[in-house]
Amino acid sequence: MTYPLEQIKLDTVELRAAYCAALIAAAEQNDRIVAVDADVQFSMGTKPFYEKFPRRGVNCGIMEAHAVGMCAGMSATGLVPFFHAFGVFATRRAFDQIFLACAYQDLNVKLIGGDAGVTATMNGGTHMPLEDMGLMRTIPGATIIEPADAAMLPAAVQHMASTWGVHYMRSSRRNAMRVYRDDAQFTIGKANVLARGSEVCIIACGIMVYEALRAHAMLAQQGIRATVLDMHTIKPIDEAAVIHAAMACGAVVTAENHNAMSGLGSAVAEVLVEHCPVPMERVGVFEQFGEVGTQGYLQEKFGLTGEEIARKAIKAMGRK
Amino acid sequence: MNITETRKAAAEIRKLTIAAMQSAGYGHIGGSMSIADVLAVLYTDIMRVDPKNPRDPNRDWLVLSKGHCAPGLCAALAHKGYFPKEEVLTLNQNGTRLPSHCDRLKTPGVDISTGSLGQGISMASGVALGNAMQGINSHVYVILGDGELNEGQNWETAQFLAHRQMDNITVIVDANQRQLDGYTEDVCKQFDIAEKFRAFGLHTLECDGHDVRALHDALVQKPAVLVMHTEKGHGCNFAEIPGFNHYMVITDDMARAACEEIDRRLTA
Numbered sequence: 001m002t003y004p005l006e007q008i009k010l011d012t013v014e015l016r017a018a019y020c021a022a023l024i025a026a027a028e029q030n031d032r033i034v035a036v037d038a039d040v041q042f043s044m045g046t047k048p049f050y051e052k053f054p055r056r057g058v059n060c061g062i063m064e065a066h067a068v069g070m071c072a073g074m075s076a077t078g079l080v081p082f083f084h085a086f087g088v089f090a091t092r093r094a095f096d097q098i099f100l101a102c103a104y105q106d107l108n109v110k111l112i113g114g115d116a117g118v119t120a121t122m123n124g125g126t127h128m129p130l131e132d133m134g135l136m137r138t139i140p141g142a143t144i145i146e147p148a149d150a151a152m153l154p155a156a157v158q159h160m161a162s163t164w165g166v167h168y169m170r171s172s173r174r175n176a177m178r179v180y181r182d183d184a185q186f187t188i189g190k191a192n193v194l195a196r197g198s199e200v201c202i203i204a205c206g207i208m209v210y211e212a213l214r215a216h217a218m219l220a221q222q223g224i225r226a227t228v229l230d231m232h233t234i235k236p237i238d239e240a241a242v243i244h245a246a247m248a249c250g251a252v253v254t255a256e257n258h259n260a261m262s263g264l265g266s267a268v269a270e271v272l273v274e275h276c277p278v279p280m281e282r283v284g285v286f287e288q289f290g291e292v293g294t295q296g297y298l299q300e301k302f303g304l305t306g307e308e309i310a311r312k313a314i315k316a317m318g319r320k
Numbered sequence: 321m322n323i324t325e326t327r328k329a330a331a332e333i334r335k336l337t338i339a340a341m342q343s344a345g346y347g348h349i350g351g352s353m354s355i356a357d358v359l360a361v362l363y364t365d366i367m368r369v370d371p372k373n374p375r376d377p378n379r380d381w382l383v384l385s386k387g388h389c390a391p392g393l394c395a396a397l398a399h400k401g402y403f404p405k406e407e408v409l410t411l412n413q414n415g416t417r418l419p420s421h422c423d424r425l426k427t428p429g430v431d432i433s434t435g436s437l438g439q440g441i442s443m444a445s446g447v448a449l450g451n452a453m454q455g456i457n458s459h460v461y462v463i464l465g466d467g468e469l470n471e472g473q474n475w476e477t478a479q480f481l482a483h484r485q486m487d488n489i490t491v492i493v494d495a496n497q498r499q500l501d502g503y504t505e506d507v508c509k510q511f512d513i514a515e516k517f518r519a520f521g522l523h524t525l526e527c528d529g530h531d532v533r534a535l536h537d538a539l540v541q542k543p544a545v546l547v548m549h550t551e552k553g554h555g556c557n558f559a560e561i562p563g564f565n566h567y568m569v570i571t572d573d574m575a576r577a578a579c580e581e582i583d584r585r586l587t588a
Contacts (some may be wrong), residue, residue: 054487059448060480063476063477065438065439065476069439070449073443074449075450076431076432076447077446077456078377078455083551095475096439100435100436105432106425276425
């Protein structure tokens with residue numbers, strides 16, 4: 001399902017282009033789908049949707065609270081709004097509106113957050129969502145998806161378009177490492193098993209899936225066989241996959257481009273502590289705000305690397 | 321309109337509201353009383369709704385953004401026939417369909433859930449835009465408190481409504497000049513509310529919010545904004561006080577005397 005590590009390269013397709021194409025495809029099937037923006041159409045890459053469907057897009061201007069509330073109202077009339085903003089503004093800025101206007105009254109609103117974690121790069125700490133998944137995890141019934149690449153992203157959009165409820169998808173806007181082959185299959189809520197080992201299990205999402213595959217190779221060089229799961233659906237998390245992998249491997253490492261508290265690592269820990277307590281380590285951002293820098297610099301600074309995953313894998317194995 | 325019938329409806333809404341709060345023992349009486357007359361006009365003379373088909377996609381919509389005044393709306397819905405009048409006595413009882421903040425998933429006839437102030441106008445604008453995009457001929461009414469206008473989100477939506485020149489939504493401001501902690505003038509000055517909306521270019525009318533004829537004549541014009549000047553607690557004698565009347569404990573004796581006074585004023 002994935003390319004061999006040495007063949008994984010930076011994709012030629014930007015994630016925002018893949019997103020907009022997927023949204024247009026979904027909208028061609030369902031005339032109730034509408035796009036809502038808050039003055040970042042260019043950045044989020046949604047312009048082609050507005051050109052294709054001039055009467056089905058609403059750019060509100062810089063007013064996320066209004067825009068999300070408006071999406072709730074549109075949903076109440078039967079429309080399926082997809083709202084786009086940078087992750088910090090799509091979630092943190094409009095959290096009460098998402099919680100009450102959308103989720104509390106069981107409406108059907110889709111939130112797309114761009115610039116996940118360190119992919120915000122030069123926009124820096126004010127624009128770097130490291131807590132968006134944590135916020136969204138607290139909302140009853142909300143679904144959270146972070147695709148690894150442009151091959152997976154359309155499956156997420158298709159699921160959001162065809163499934164009732166509040167969904168949040170976070171991703172980079174730009175080119176990601178192309179991990180998956182074109183024919184890879186995805187089921188929202190089910191982890192993809194990218195490697196099967198017996199000594200440690202790496203559970204990753206988003207850009208950290210590629211880093212997990214790098215860690216897998218580093219560990220293999222040391223004779224350590226690791227399982228790798230792409231947990232693209234952070235909520236509802238695939239409990240069965242987590243439990244199965246933990247029982248098979250006896251140690252777990254999570255890796256996320258997000259605060260190590262409240263996101264994927266916390267979700268996995270909650271499953272493990274209740275069902276299969278095994279040693280576990282987390283790779284993520286610990287008690288820090290974001291800052292400006294290239295993605296490579298920021299990944300090194302926060303330890304969001306294959307090397308760090310491998311180090312913590314060995315540490316977790318040592319605690320068995 | 322039949323003014324006598326509408327005034328009777330307003331009296332009935334007030335009495336049902338008081339009965340509901342008496343049953344619970346407490347309630348947001350002040351703000352529920354100040355909207356009783358406009359609720360009577362909307363549900364008696366203005367809105368196209370069918371209590372037997374509360375989710376009719378072609379209906380007119382009402383968003384009560386000041387969601388803590390749900391008991392007033394529930395009274396209006398009971399009076400209209402969405403559910404039995406006796407059901408208002410279940411207000412805030414365990415397992416009730418009538419919580420004291422508007423809940424569209426529980427209460428028949430409630431179009432949108434509210435409670436976090438400032439959000440109703442945005443949701444109402446989404447309903448209006450959604451209906452327009454689907455070619456549905458419907459009008460959306462949203463009632464805001466004047467204290468609620470402290471919330472900045474209202475002004476985001478005001479700008480949006482003005483920019484889009486939307487003509488299928490009317491924002492009604494219950495200008496009772498009081499909020500929880502006191503007079504709006506003292507807590508955070510409102511300045512001239514109507515002029516603020518007019519500054520956005522929104523067609524704004526003003527009227528006496530306790531004069532059903534004036535409310536009717538304003539609403540039939542479908543203005544973008546109607547600022548109705550009201551009195552917090554109006555029509556409920558124990559709440560018509562200068563002191564704190566946002567939320568009151570209500571005894572059986574208080575409720576009985578208030579309802580008798582409502583009947584007396586109706587026939588006076």
